[in-house]
Amino acid sequence: MDRYLTAEHVALRDRVHHFGREFIAPVARELDESGVFPWQNVKRMADMGLFGVPVPRELGGMGLDYLSYILVIEELAKFDASHSITVSAHTTLGLSPILTFGSEDQKRRFVPPLASGEVLGGFGLTEPGAGSDASGTRTRAVREGNGYRLNGSKIFITNAGVGEIFVATAVTDPGRGSKGISSFIVCKPTVDVDGARAVGCGHRDDLPFTEGVRAGEKEDKMGWRASDTRELHFEDAFVPETHLLGREGEGFINFMKTLDAGRIGVAALSLGLAEGALETAVRYTAEREQFGQRVWDFQQVQFKLAEIATDIEAGRHLTYHAAWLQDQGKPYGKEAAMAKYFCSELSMRATLGAIQVMGGAGYTNEYPVERMMRDAKICEIGEGTNEIQRLVIARKLLEEVLAQSQGVHQPALEMETAGT
Numbered sequence: 001m002d003r004y005l006t007a008e009h010v011a012l013r014d015r016v017h018h019f020g021r022e023f024i025a026p027v028a029r030e031l032d033e034s035g036v037f038p039w040q041n042v043k044r045m046a047d048m049g050l051f052g053v054p055v056p057r058e059l060g061g062m063g064l065d066y067l068s069y070i071l072v073i074e075e076l077a078k079f080d081a082s083h084s085i086t087v088s089a090h091t092t093l094g095l096s097p098i099l100t101f102g103s104e105d106q107k108r109r110f111v112p113p114l115a116s117g118e119v120l121g122g123f124g125l126t127e128p129g130a131g132s133d134a135s136g137t138r139t140r141a142v143r144e145g146n147g148y149r150l151n152g153s154k155i156f157i158t159n160a161g162v163g164e165i166f167v168a169t170a171v172t173d174p175g176r177g178s179k180g181i182s183s184f185i186v187c188k189p190t191v192d193v194d195g196a197r198a199v200g201c202g203h204r205d206d207l208p209f210t211e212g213v214r215a216g217e218k219e220d221k222m223g224w225r226a227s228d229t230r231e232l233h234f235e236d237a238f239v240p241e242t243h244l245l246g247r248e249g250e251g252f253i254n255f256m257k258t259l260d261a262g263r264i265g266v267a268a269l270s271l272g273l274a275e276g277a278l279e280t281a282v283r284y285t286a287e288r289e290q291f292g293q294r295v296w297d298f299q300q301v302q303f304k305l306a307e308i309a310t311d312i313e314a315g316r317h318l319t320y321h322a323a324w325l326q327d328q329g330k331p332y333g334k335e336a337a338m339a340k341y342f343c344s345e346l347s348m349r350a351t352l353g354a355i356q357v358m359g360g361a362g363y364t365n366e367y368p369v370e371r372m373m374r375d376a377k378i379c380e381i382g383e384g385t386n387e388i389q390r391l392v393i394a395r396k397l398l399e400e401v402l403a404q405s406q407g408v409h410q411p412a413l414e415m416e417t418a419g420t
């Protein structure tokens, strides 16, 4: 991977690795069981700058490239996917739309508290009737005086309870389909203000909180159990027009661009899980003996682990390449969808394979591989299901081939497919 990684990249990755080993590994199992949000480690990650890796220094971030951020997500996931998705949803989904599409004033106001990790962010697109088909958004934003009145509900929103700054979509012009969807910056206090104060991050008194924005109960999930997933409700919530992100009608297209970048993050998270599972399986099989020899010495076991290692290497190339394209300012939508689709599926294969070679031990929570398998499953669903990724890839493929042969673009073949 030397082609992609500089000495600085490797140093950052090592720093996150040490943090994961010292502070995440000892608590990951307990957090998975309890579903408790890891505030202490969130504070530590904030102090390390991990909530603003690809954000310019003048806005409070580390000022590093996107690949650096991808390495952080991958490394955290080796130890615990809940930590990793907390940073990932905050950075690519909550913060980056403000950084990319926000006015100078919006960037100055909202990016520094997010980049420093003082407060957490999130992104509200999915609704009960709008999952893969995000153009089915029903949340309404009605113009009123110098702002908008929001009504509706989002579901499955990562960081919805613990977070304070969100970017959410709402329909401003119902007659225009996806072109009638806009996006807004919305603030609400964290659900645990006292807890946040005690730990020293997660809340700021001076944010422009909007009455009528409320998080629902925490979802009880199969995986990512320590990550905070909830509904986000808007009940006659009034936001000033200064909270409109971009222009009216640009919300849908901007969210699609946000998801392109987010998918590289899910690919990296998937890779981290696969790598964590592989390492556990190699260690275990090198120690465990059956039929008078190490389990590792059975060729069937070696072949399974060799296949997983090869998968991971291929996935890493796809993922780092997509991040590199993004850093170079080149188009990367197709590569991001490929990386997300390939790595999430390899993550399932890798975690299942790790359990298999570990036998009964792999099936118990004494080892992390069963948790990693549960954590891997959502990677095939979140930020656009893998069915949607294949649609995205196929659409881009056709566009490329037609453009090459005839210079023709065929909008009739386009489908507005999203999924967060």
Ligand SMILES: Cc1cc2nc3c(=O)[nH]c(=O)nc-3n(C[C@H](O)[C@H](O)[C@H](O)COP(=O)(O)OP(=O)(O)OC[C@H]3O[C@@H](n4cnc5c(N)ncnc54)[C@H](O)[C@@H]3O)c2cc1C
Pocket (backbone or CB within 6 Å): 089, 093, 122, 123, 124, 125, 126, 130, 131, 132, 133, 155, 156, 157, 158, 159, 221, 224, 229, 378, 381, 382, 383, 384, 385, 386, 387, 388, 418, 419, 420
């Ligand atoms: C833990 C978790 C965290 C999440 N975090 C966020 C978040 O922070 N913000 C946010 O906005 N959302 C979030 N989501 C929502 C997530 O992105 C959606 O669940 C996902 O996009 C799929 O939408 P859906 O659940 O409505 O499934 P559906 O769209 O109902 O899909 C059901 C099935 O139909 C298939 N399908 C749908 N359309 C097609 C098609 N055109 N062709 C082929 N197959 C199709 C799907 O692939 C899937 O298999 C999160 C979800 C979870 C579970």
